[in-house]
Each structure stands twice: as C-alpha cells, then as structure tokens.
Amino acid sequence: MAADLHKKAFRAASAGRPAEAVTLLRRALRALPVTSPGVEATTVRIRILITLSYGEAETDSVEDGLARLRTAAELIAGLPEGPGAVGLRAIVKDQEALILHRAGRTAEALALYDESVRQLEAGWAAGDVGAATLSTALMNRGLTNIAFGLPEAAERDARRAIELAEAEDLPLLKAKALGNLGDIAHLTGDVPRALAFHEQAERAFRLLAPDLVARTQIDRARVMLAAGLADEAAGHLDEALVVLRRRRVGQDLAEAELARAAAALLQGDPTTARQLADQAQRRFRRRGSKSWAELAALMRMRAEFASATAEPPPSPTGPATVPPPPPGAVVPSPTSIRAAGASARVTPARATRLAERLTAVGLTDEASVARLLAVRMAIRRGDTRAARTLLNQVPAPGPITPIDHRMLLRLCRAELAVAVGEPGLALREAEEGLAELGRVRDRMGGLDLLCGTAVHGRELGELAVGLVLEHDGDAEATFVWLERTRAQVYRYEPLPAIDDPVLARRVAQSRSLSRAVQQARLDGRPVAELEGRLDALQREVARLGWHTSVWGRPRPVCGVADVRAALGDRAMISFVTHGDVLSAVALVAGEATLVRLGRAAQVFESARQLHADVDVLGPDHLPPLLAASVAASAARRAERLDEVLFGPLAGLIGGRELVVVPTGDLYAVPWNTLPSLHGRPIVVAPSATAWLNAAAARTAASRVVLVAGPDLPEVVGEVSALHGTYPDAVMAEAVGDVLAALDGARLAHIAAHGEHVADNALFSRLELADGPLFAHEAARLRTTPEQVILAACSLALSHIRPGDEALGFAGALLAGGSHTVVAAVNQVGDRAAAMTMGTFHKLLADGKPASHALAEAIAADPLRRPFVCFGA
Numbered sequence: 001m002a003a004d005l006h007k008k009a010f011r012a013a014s015a016g017r018p019a020e021a022v023t024l025l026r027r028a029l030r031a032l033p034v035t036s037p038g039v040e041a042t043t044v045r046i047r048i049l050i051t052l053s054y055g056e057a058e059t060d061s062v063e064d065g066l067a068r069l070r071t072a073a074e075l076i077a078g079l080p081e082g083p084g085a086v087g088l089r090a091i092v093k094d095q096e097a098l099i100l101h102r103a104g105r106t107a108e109a110l111a112l113y114d115e116s117v118r119q120l121e122a123g124w125a126a127g128d129v130g131a132a133t134l135s136t137a138l139m140n141r142g143l144t145n146i147a148f149g150l151p152e153a154a155e156r157d158a159r160r161a162i163e164l165a166e167a168e169d170l171p172l173l174k175a176k177a178l179g180n181l182g183d184i185a186h187l188t189g190d191v192p193r194a195l196a197f198h199e200q201a202e203r204a205f206r207l208l209a210p211d212l213v214a215r216t217q218i219d220r221a222r223v224m225l226a227a228g229l230a231d232e233a234a235g236h237l238d239e240a241l242v243v244l245r246r247r248r249v250g251q252d253l254a255e256a257e258l259a260r261a262a263a264a265l266l267q268g269d270p271t272t273a274r275q276l277a278d279q280a281q282r283r284f285r286r287r288g289s290k291s292w293a294e295l296a297a298l299m300r301m302r303a304e305f306a307s308a309t310a311e312p313p314p315s316p317t318g319p320a321t322v323p324p325p326p327p328g329a330v331v332p333s334p335t336s337i338r339a340a341g342a343s344a345r346v347t348p349a350r351a352t353r354l355a356e357r358l359t360a361v362g363l364t365d366e367a368s369v370a371r372l373l374a375v376r377m378a379i380r381r382g383d384t385r386a387a388r389t390l391l392n393q394v395p396a397p398g399p400i401t402p403i404d405h406r407m408l409l410r411l412c413r414a415e416l417a418v419a420v421g422e423p424g425l426a427l428r429e430a431e432e433g434l435a436e437l438g439r440v441r442d443r444m445g446g447l448d449l450l451c452g453t454a455v456h457g458r459e460l461g462e463l464a465v466g467l468v469l470e471h472d473g474d475a476e477a478t479f480v481w482l483e484r485t486r487a488q489v490y491r492y493e494p495l496p497a498i499d500d501p502v503l504a505r506r507v508a509q510s511r512s513l514s515r516a517v518q519q520a521r522l523d524g525r526p527v528a529e530l531e532g533r534l535d536a537l538q539r540e541v542a543r544l545g546w547h548t549s550v551w552g553r554p555r556p557v558c559g560v561a562d563v564r565a566a567l568g569d570r571a572m573i574s575f576v577t578h579g580d581v582l583s584a585v586a587l588v589a590g591e592a593t594l595v596r597l598g599r600a601a602q603v604f605e606s607a608r609q610l611h612a613d614v615d616v617l618g619p620d621h622l623p624p625l626l627a628a629s630v631a632a633s634a635a636r637r638a639e640r641l642d643e644v645l646f647g648p649l650a651g652l653i654g655g656r657e658l659v660v661v662p663t664g665d666l667y668a669v670p671w672n673t674l675p676s677l678h679g680r681p682i683v684v685a686p687s688a689t690a691w692l693n694a695a696a697a698r699t700a701a702s703r704v705v706l707v708a709g710p711d712l713p714e715v716v717g718e719v720s721a722l723h724g725t726y727p728d729a730v731m732a733e734a735v736g737d738v739l740a741a742l743d744g745a746r747l748a749h750i751a752a753h754g755e756h757v758a759d760n761a762l763f764s765r766l767e768l769a770d771g772p773l774f775a776h777e778a779a780r781l782r783t784t785p786e787q788v789i790l791a792a793c794s795l796a797l798s799h800i801r802p803g804d805e806a807l808g809f810a811g812a813l814l815a816g817g818s819h820t821v822v823a824a825v826n827q828v829g830d831r832a833a834a835m836t837m838g839t840f841h842k843l844l845a846d847g848k849p850a851s852h853a854l855a856e857a858i859a860a861d862p863l864r865r866p867f868v869c870f871g872a
Contacts, residue, residue: 001028001031002027002028002029002031002032002044002045002048003044005024005025005027005028005048006024006025006028006044006047006048006051007565009021009022009025009028009048009051009052009055009693010023011050011057011446012024012173013051013054013209015172015209015210015212016209016211016212016214016215016247016252017055017211018055018058018059018246018260019055019059019247020114021051021052021055022052022055022056024058025048025051025052025055026030026275026532028048028051029045029048029049029052032044032045032048032745034112035384036580037076037430039079039080041392042075042078042079043079043084043088045075046072046075046076046079046088047088047748048437049068049069049072049075050068050069050070050072050088050091050092050095050580050649052068052097053065053066053067053069053072053095053096053099053785054063054098056068056096057099057103057287058102058250058251058252059248059250060250060287060289061286061288062099062100062103062287062288062289062507063288063791065099066096066099066511068096069092069096069099069119070714072088072092073089073092073386075244076089076092077244078251083123083126084128085118085583086123086128087120087123087128087133088130088589090115090116090119090120090123090129090137090609091120091133093113093115093116093119094113094116094117094120094133094136094140095114095544095612096341097109097112097113097116097140097141097144097148098140098221099109099141100112101140101143101144101147102251102289103287103289103290103291103292104147104289104290104291104292104295105268105290105361105364105598106144106147106148106291106293106360106362107148108615109144109724110141110144110145110148111513113137113140113141113144114141116137117137117138117141118139120133120134121134129770130168130415131164131167131168131170131185132168132170132173133163134164134474135160135161135164135165135170135173135177136159136161136173138157138158138164138495139157139158139161139173139176139177139180140155140160142156142157142158142161142177142180142184142408143180143183144640145157146180146183146184146187148362148583148754149187149365149398149400150185151184151188151400154180154183154184154187155184155532157180158177158178158180158181158184159177161173161174161176161177161180162174162177162178164618165177165261171208172204172208172209173205174204175200175201175202175204175205175208176212178197178200178201178204179197179198179201179216179219181193181197182194182196182197182198182201182219182223185197186219186223186226187220187400188399188400188439189226189400189402189443189819190443191223191226191227191443191444191449192443192444192446192449194223195220195223195224195543198216198219198220198223199220199543199544200216201216202216202220203359211243211247213272214239214240214242214243214247214252215240215252215389216355217236217237217239217240217256218236218237218240218252218255218256218259219654220236220590221233221234221236221237221240221256221259221260221263222259222302222468224452225259225262225263225266226402226403226404227444227449227453228266228451228452228453228454228455228456228801229448229449229452229744230263230264230266230455231257231267232448232454232539232542233262233263233266234260234263234264234267235539236539236559237256237259237260237263238260240252240256241253241256241257241260242693244519245331246390247289249290250283250286250287251287251292251351253283254279254283254287254289254292254296255280255282255292256281257276257277257279257280258276258277258280258292258295258296258299259278260848261273261274261275261276261277261280261296261300261303264276265299265302265303265306269309270303270304270306270310271303271304271307272486273299273303273306274298274300274303274304274307274323277296277297277300277303278296278300278504280296280298280299281293281296281297284296286306287749290361291358291361291363294354294357294358294363294366295358295363295366297354297357298354298358298366298369298370299449301346301350301351301354301370302369302373304345305373305376305377308345308346309376309380315327325642328454343749346373346377346387347377348375348377348378348381348383348387348390349374350373351370351374352370352371352390354370355367355368355370355371355374358370364777365398365401365402365405366392368395368405368409369405369408371380371390371391371393372391372394372405372408372409372412373418374390375387375390375391375412375415376411376412376415378390378514379412379415379416379419381446384416384419384420385817387412387416387419391412391413391416394409394412397409403436403437403440403453403456404456406433406436406457407433407436407437407460408631410429410430410433410436410460411433411459411460413426413429413459413462414429414430414433414463414464415463417429417595418463418467423467423471423776424866425787426463426464426467427464427467427468429460430460430461430463430464431464431484432544433457433460434457434460434461434464434484434485434741436458437453437456438554440453441453441454441554442554443486444465444551446542446551447489447551447762447779447807447812447815448542448762448807449551450488450489450492450551450805451489451801451807452801452803453487454801454805455801455851457485461481461484461486462485462578464481464484464485464841465478465481465482465485465576465578466578466579468481468594469578469583469594470578473594474594474595475585475586475592475593476560476592477596478576478583478585478865479559479560479574479585479587479592479593480557480559480560481501482574482576482585482661482687483558483559483689484557484686485555486661486663486686486687486804486805487686487687487689487690487804487805487806488688488805488858489686489805489815490685490686490689490690490811490814490815491554491555491556491557491687491689491690491693491806492551492552492553492555492815493552493553493555493693493817494551494552494556494784494815494816494817495551495552495553495780496662497714500544502544503541503544505535506540506541506544507541507774507777509537509775510534510537510541510763510773510774511537511735511772511774511822512741512771513530513534513537513567514534514765514771514772515771515772517530517531518785522844524752533620534713538763541763541776542762542763543548548664555689555693556689557689558688558692560587560592562692563587563691563692564590566692567587567659567697569589569656569657570652570656570657570659571586571587571588571652571656571657571658571659572586572587572588572659572660572661572688572691573585573586573587573649573653573658573659573660573661574586574587574661574688575597575660575662575663575666576659577600577643577663577664580595580599580600580601581596581598581599581600582596582597582598582599582600582603582663583595583596583597583718584645584648584649586649586652586653587688588652588653590649593652595603595648595652596648596650597648598644599646600664602644603641603644603645604664604665604666606637606641606644607665607666607668607669608665608668608812609637610634610637610638610641610667610669610673611669611670611825611826612668613630613633613634613637613672613863614634614673614826614827614863614866615826615827616630616693617631617634617863617864618826618827618828618864618867619827619829620829620830620831621631625676631863634673634863635687635863638673638674638675638863639674639675641669641674642674642675642676642677645666645674646674646677646803648677655680657682657851657852658671658680658681658682658683659682659683659688659691660682660683660684660685661685661686661687661691662684663686663804664800664803664804667797667798667800667806667825668797668798668825668826669825670824670825670826670829670862670863670867670868671868672788672854672855672858672859672862672864672865672867672868673862673863673866677860678859678862679855679856679859680855681849681851681852681854681855682851682855682868682869683851683870683871683872684868684869684870685870685871686804686806686814688810690814690871691871691872692804693818694814694819694871694872695819695872697748697786697819697872699786700786701744701746701783702746702787703730703741703744703745703746703747704726704729704745704746704747704748704749705729705730705732705738705741705747705748705785706722706726706729706730706731706732706748706749707719707731707732707733707738707741707748707749707750707751707752707768708731708733708752709750709751709752709753709766709767709768709769709792710752710753710767710768710769711753711767712751712752712753712792712830713780718729718751718791718833718834718837718838719749719751719856721838722749722837722838722841725841726747726841732746733768733769733770734768734769734770735768735770735771735772735773735777738750738768738773739773739777739778739781741782742784742785742788743781743782743783743784744776744782744783744785745785745786746774746785746786746787747785747786747787747788747789747791747844748785748787748788748789749791749837749841750766750788750789750790750791751791751792751833751834751837752766752767752768752791752792752793753766753767753792753793754766754767754790754793754795754809755767755793756793756795756797756798756808756809761775761798761799761807761808761809761811761812762774762775762776762807762812763775763776764795764797764809764812766790766795766809775808775812775813776810776812778813778816779812779813779816780811780814780816781816784813784816784817784818785818785819786818786819786820787819787820787821787822787850788810788813788820788821788822788823789821789822789840789841790809790817790821790822790823790824791833791834791836791837791838792808792824792828792830792833793824793827793828795809795810795823795824797806797825798810798811809823810823810870811870814870814871818871819871819872820850820870820871820872821869821871822840822850822854822867822868822869822870823867823868823870823872824866824867824868825866825867825868826866828864828865828866828867829864832861832864832865833865833867835860836857836858836865836867838855839856840852840853840854840856840857840858840867841853843856843857850869851869854867854868
C-alpha cells in the first residue's frame with residue numbers, strides 16, 4: 001500500500017501538485033512504520049522521504065524538506081552497500097540540490113548536482129539507474145546552470161535530457177526540458193526563441209500535466225516583461241495566480257507575485273508593485289528562500305523609488321506650482337531630473353545595504369541594480385560625489401546582463417553627467433544606449449514585441465529630449481532626438497512572414513469564435529465563456545506571431561536634412577511633451593523652429609473632449625436639436641484646440657500643406673475639424689522617418705480592390721458607384737477572397753463595420769461577410785496594398801505604448817508596408833462616410849494626391865466626416 005501511495009504521490013509531484021503529493025506521502029509513511037523489517041521496506045520508506053522532502057519544501061519550508069532528506073540519508077547508511085544504495089545516495093543529493101535551487105542557493109545546488117549527475121551517469125551506464133532519473137537530474141542541473149548564468153552548460157544539460165527522454169519515450173520530461181531551453185534563450189536575450197520553446201512546453205503540459213501550465217505562464221511572463229509587454233505578462237500572471245493560490249504552491253505563488261509586481265511597475269503602478277513584492281517577500285521568508293526574499297526586497301525598493309520620484313518636488317512655500325509657458329515662446333520646461341522628491345524610505349545607504357546582501361547570495365546583476373538605484377537616489381539628493389563612487393562600484397555588463405539592467409546603467413551615467421553639468425556626455429550615453437536597445441529590437445518577431453521594447457529606453461529617451469529642450473532649445477537637435485526615441489516600429493522594412501500552419505488554424509478559429517460571440521449577443525445568450533475562449537485564442541495567436549519570423553529589416557533614422565529635401569513647400573509639425581509642457585518642432589522652408597504651446601494635460605483634455613463630441617455626432621439620424629447642440633459644442637472645442645496647437649504656429653506655417661507627427665492623445669484628433677485646417681491637405685505620420693519612407697515608396701501595382709461589408713445600408717450604392725470610377729476593380733466580400741485581393745494591390749477601398757480593440761490592437765477588425773478580418777492578418781500580407789481606404793468606423797484609433805508606439809488597424813497596415821491609409825479616428829455615420837468617399841475617389845481618380853482629395857471631401861462637413869490621411 002505504501003509503495004502504491006508513493007507512486008501516486010510521485011506522479012502528483014511531477015505534475016505540479018505538491019500539496020496533493022504531501023498528503024499521499026504522509027499516509028504512506030503512516031502505512032509503513034519505522035519498525036517495518038527488511039531492505040525492501042526500508043528502501044520504500046527512503047523513496048517516500050525523498051519525494052516528501054520536495055513536497056514539504058514547496059508547501060511548508062525549505063528546512064522541513066531538508067530534514068526529510070537527512071532522515072533518508074540516515075536510513076540509506078543502514079542499507080547493504082551496492083548499486084541500490086549508491087543510486088539512492090545520488091538521488092538524495094539530486095533532491096537536496098533541487099530544494100536548494102528552488103530556495104535560490106544556486107552555488108550550493110550546483111556543487112551537489114555535479115556530484116549526483118556523475119554518480120547517476122555511472123549508474124545509468126551500469127544499468128542500475130533509469131533514464132528518467134538521470135534525465136530529471138540533468139534537467140534540474142540545467143535549471144541551476146541557468147540561474148547561475150551559465151547558458152552553454154545549461155543547454156548541454158537540456159539537450160542531453162531531451163535525448164534521453166526521446167529515447168525512452170518520456171514526453172513530460174521532454175516538455176520540461178523544452179521549458180528549460182526557453183529559459184536559456186531568455187537568459188541570452190533571444191526573446192522570440194524563448195517564447196517558441198515555452199509555447200511548445202505549454203502545449204505538452206496541457207495534454208500531459210495541466211497543473212504545470214501555471215508554472216510555464218510565470219516563465220513566459222518573465223520573457224514578455226523582458227520584451228516590455230507588461231499588459232500581456234500581467235494577464236498571464238493573473239491567470240496563474242488564481243491557480244497557484246488554490247493549490248498552495250508556495251514557491252511558484254511567490255515567484256508569480258514577484259513577476260506580477262514587475263509587470264505592475266512597468267505599467268506605471270508602483271503601489272500595486274510594492275504590495276505584491278511585499279507579499280512575495282513574506283512568502284519567500286516563510287519558506288527560508290533567502291535569495292528570493294532579497295529579490296523581492298529589490299522589487300519593493302524599485303517600486304518605492306518610482307513612487308517617490310513620481311511625487312512633486314517639495315516646495316518651501318507650499319505645493320509645487322509651475323507657471324504656464326507663454327504661448328509661442330521658446331522657454332525652458334521643468335527639469336528632467338528632480339533635485340528632490342525622493343522620500344526618506346529610499347536612501348542610498350539602504351540601497352547599498354541591499355546590494356551587499358544580494359552580492360552575498362550570488363545575485364551580482366541584481367546587486368548592480370540595487371547600486372544603480374543608490375546612484376539615482378544620491379543624484380536626487382545632490383550628492384554627486386557619492387553617486388560617482390557608487391557608480392564606479394557597478395561592474396561592466398556581462399554578455400547575459402538583461403537589457404533593462406543595461407539601460408538602467410546608461411540612465412545612471414547620463415543622469416550623473418547632467419547633474420555635474422556635462423550634458424554632452426549625457427547625450428552620448430543616451431545615443432549609445434538607444435542604439436543598443438535598437439539592436440535588441442531588431443531581433444523581435446512581431447509588431448507587439450517591436451513596440452514593447454521601447455519601454456526599456458523610455459526614461460533615457462525622455463532625458464535626452466528634455467536636455468535638448470531645456471538647455472539649448474535647439475530645434476534641429478530636438479527633431480533628431482524625437483526621431484531616435486519615438487515610433488521605432490514604423491522604421492522597419494517588413495520581411496516576408498514564414499507560413500505557420502498552426503498560426504493559420506488559430507486565426508481561423510478566432511474568426512469562427514468571434515462570429516459565435518457576436519451571434520450569442522444578438523440572441524441574448526450569455527457570452528462570458530465564449531469571450532474567455534476567444535481571449536485565450538487571440539493571445540495564443542499573438543504569441544505565435546512573436547516567434548514565427550523576424551518582423552523586418554531596420555532602416556536608418558532620418559535627420560532634418562533628409563526631410564528638408566523631401567518636404568518641399570509643405571510644413572512638418574512634430575509635437576512633443578516634456579514634463580507638462582507641449583511643444584512643437586516646425587520644419588518650414590528648410591528651417592526648424594521650436595515653439596512652446598502650453599500645458600500638455602490641458603491640451604490633451606481638450607483633444608479628448610473634441611473626440612467625445614465628434615463621436616456623439618457619428619450616427620446618421622440624430623435628432624436635429626441634439627445634433628445642433630453637440631455640433632456647436634464640438635465647434636467650440638475644435639476652435640480652442642486649434643488656437644493652442646496652431647495659433648502660435650500660424651506665422652510660420654501660413655496656409656501650407658501639413659505633415660503632422662502627433663504625440664499621446666493627439667493621435668485621436670480629427671485634424672480637419674480645426675478651423676484653421678478646414679480644407680487643408682494634411683498627412684499624419686507616426687514619425688518623420690515613417691513619413692519619409694512612405695513618401696519615397698514608388699508605385700508598382702495597378703489592381704484596385706473594392707470590398708463591401710455586411711449591414712451597411714449605404715454601402716451597396718457607395719461601392720457600386722466606385723465601380724463606375726474603377727471599372728477594372730476586383731470585388732471581394734469573404735475574408736479569404738479579400739486577403740487574396742489585397743495582397744499586392746495598388747488601392748483598396750473597404751466599406752465595412754469595424755472595431756478598434758484597445759487592449760489587443762492587432763485584433764482590431766473589419767466585419768466582412770463571413771467573419772472578421774483582423775489587423776494581424778492585414779499586416780502580414782506578403783505585399784500590403786499601397787493605399788487603403790477604410791470607409792467606416794473608427795479604425796484609425798491606436799493603442800499608444802511608451803515611446804509613442806501607436807498600434808491599431810491603420811497602424812498595422814502602415815507598419816506592414818502600406819504607403820497611405822485613409823481612415824476615421826471617430827465614429828462616422830454610414831451616409832456621411834458614403835458621401836465623403838464618393839467625392840474623395842472622384843478626386844483621387846482625377847489624379848489628386850490622397851491628402852488633397854480627402855481635404856476637399858471633408859470640407860463640406862468636417863465634424864461629421866472625421867477621416868484622416870495617414871502615412872504619406
């Protein structure tokens with residue numbers, strides 16, 4: 001009976017259910033008293049104790065687990081010497097090493113693993129040890145090698161474990177080893193490969209050991225955090241936390257809380273980050289996981305520092321006040337490095353002590369992070385001498401130092417340079433740091449990953465832009481730094497995607513499930529379960545897209561001279577915020593001018609109010625009184641926004657055609673609604689580099705595609721009329737036909753309902769006859785259409801990530817290679833859209849540029865026709 005209970009418990013522990021294993025093993029011990037005679041009974045008792053040691057170390061404390069192993073070792077000493085005793089001693093060492101590894105005592109664990117693996121290899125060669133035992137030991141040693149920063153040794157162990165698992169048909173062990181390969185790829189900075197291995201492991205776990213899925217979600221979330229995907233990582237961790245809390249898996253639960261704290265910090269929520277780090281630290285301490293507890297302490301300190309530096313600097317006369325800059329003036333904005341504001345909780349001495357404790361437990365990279373926090377604290381206290389001394393104690397980054405740690409080191413060097421009056425040195429540090437981050441970005445495999453990496457360079461970029469704005473007000477220098485720091489995703493030349501049949505199946509399933517959700521809503525049936533499945537499926541599609549193939553080839557960032565030549569008589573207005581000040585760099589007639597416009601928060605609020613009013617005006621058949629009232633309100637808001645954005649620029653730009661590079665909430669402005677821009681050709685681009693690349697593209701295609709979606713009463717007439725304008729146009733309705741027709745087209749007009757999905761922008765969609773067409777699919781066409789007209793709904797909206805990385809349906813098309821996308825940034829009525837498009841296409845077919853044709857088409861009723869021309 002005891003042996004059977006042990007087998008069941010071993011399976012439970014292997015499948016990630018240690019609490020269940022502990023219950024079974026304690027029953028097994030009660031069924032097999034210490035007084036049970038014979039070698040066989042003693043051997044069974046030893047095996048029970050070995051397995052129980054892991055379970056109790058996971059669910060109770062490390063010391064409880066190690067005590068069980070000491071008892072097992074004492075029993076082994078009483079066995080007759082021979083292969084059995086030798087093998088059991090090796091397994092005890094292996095188990096002790098695993099427990100120490102999980103407790104963060106990696107150096108001790110590695111020494112034990114080396115010894116146990118040598119003994120198990122000898123036992124396996126002699127036929128006394130099974131392949132599963134040896135494979136497990138290799139895999140666990142590989143994990144410790146990863147934690148110790150030895151990726152090559154870790155990969156050798158993982159590959160050998162996979163070889164043994166495949167030879168002996170041990171699929172669960174193979175899946176775990178694949179997960180190890182994911183951790184190794186993460187360690188070496190290969191994010192797409194890391195995600196691919198974790199994906200393979202999770203698929204196997206879902207079939208063989210569903211309880212291990214939560215563990216994989218933690219590992220994958222860490223990779224996502226390295227790629228700056230805080231929201232996505234938080235979603236995975238929230239799912240894992242629910243499971244882990246129910247199963248009382250202490251170590252994994254604490255690790256998940258710690259990773260979730262990191263996600264919260266990236267999301268700009270230091271309060272939640274600190275609370276989660278506190279919880280994790282308490283759990284680690286209860287378990288006796290000293291090094292993990294110190295990691296949690298580091299996360300807590302980072303959260304406290306973020307909170308402290310987010311507070312306004314203290315003022316001797318009361319709350320801090322910042323006088324509004326006079327409109328049109330070229331004046332300094334608030335300093336980028338606050339002289340104070342750090343609370344008493346975060347002191348250099350405290351951070352230094354934490355660094356020493358982290359060093360003592362072998363966490364050298366993390367010790368460097370703690371010292372860098374001390375550097376930043378010292379700078380904010382005005383103690384630059386102490387800051388320099390601390391900075392000199394930070395070793396140079398190694399080959400596997402994470403990119404966020406590298407960026408933090410660059411930031412500290414730059415901040416210190418600013419503090420001692422060497423802005424040129426600070427800018428060189430920022431330039432080299434952003435170039436280093438760019439090399440990491442170049443290896444990413446999807447638009448989300450490309451966008452996400454910007455978060456690691458956000459503070460460095462803000463410091464550089466702030467420096468040029470504050471210290472010399474040099475407009476050309478500001479322009480160059482804006483181009484280096486914003487919307488990097490749009491400067492890649494897309495490479496052909498590698499066909500992935502699994503990805504294609506999942507996209508098709510998403511389409512089918514999306515339709516099922518819509519139908520359930522129409523029928524009044526519950527949709528929660530369907531939406532949950534759809535959300536999980538769409539996240540899987542996103543993950544597959546991340547590692548299927550590298551997204552694109554980087555193109556150089558453009559300078560003023562590059563744009564000047566292409567701009568001609570047009571004016572380019574590039575908006576930028578620093579502190580709470582909104583400025584504009586105007587490039588007109590070959591000259592760049594920096595102009596301060598006003599408080600950014602007030603301007604953005606005006607933009608949001610205008611957006612809300614224009615949305616209300618969207619429906620075709622509003623009651624006349626309501627329509628008149630809302631239109632009057634929208635007109636007033638448009639006038640106020642026009643005054644603050646373009647009033648100070650009027651003398652510079654005159655009546656020129658404009659290229660606008662927005663920032664933040666200005667991405668959602670329907671520009672032609674502003675009075676001074678009525679009827680004026682305007683192109684909106686995420687960066688000057690993106691505009692230049694789109695403007696320089698040459699037309700190579702001729703096919704015109706017309707697409708009519710369902711349930712749009714005006715569409716039938718609209719598309720029929722366009723067929724008269726484009727008699728050779730290809731008509732398409734179903735998703736597959738539309739995608740095939742779009743591939744390589746010159747012009748695509750798509751009149752269909754759609755939806756911008758803010759929290760998963762690549763699943764923003766067009767509703768076609770047989771289901772949705774996702775932005776994800778449009779962006780991965782072999783050759784996206786040169787010009788795309790999205791004639792209905794607000795598909796020009798974007799989700800703005802740090803670094804003004806804007807992503808939505810229109811953005812995905814531009815990033816995929818389209819030169820021009822015309823779309824609405826607001827809700828738009830079917831009739832208004834049809835009337836706008838009729839005029840627009842007539843002018844376009846007559847040879848007018850898209851921005852000119854659109855400006856004329858909108859001019860009759862700008863507030864009801866909120867279309868914008870994006871790209872070039």
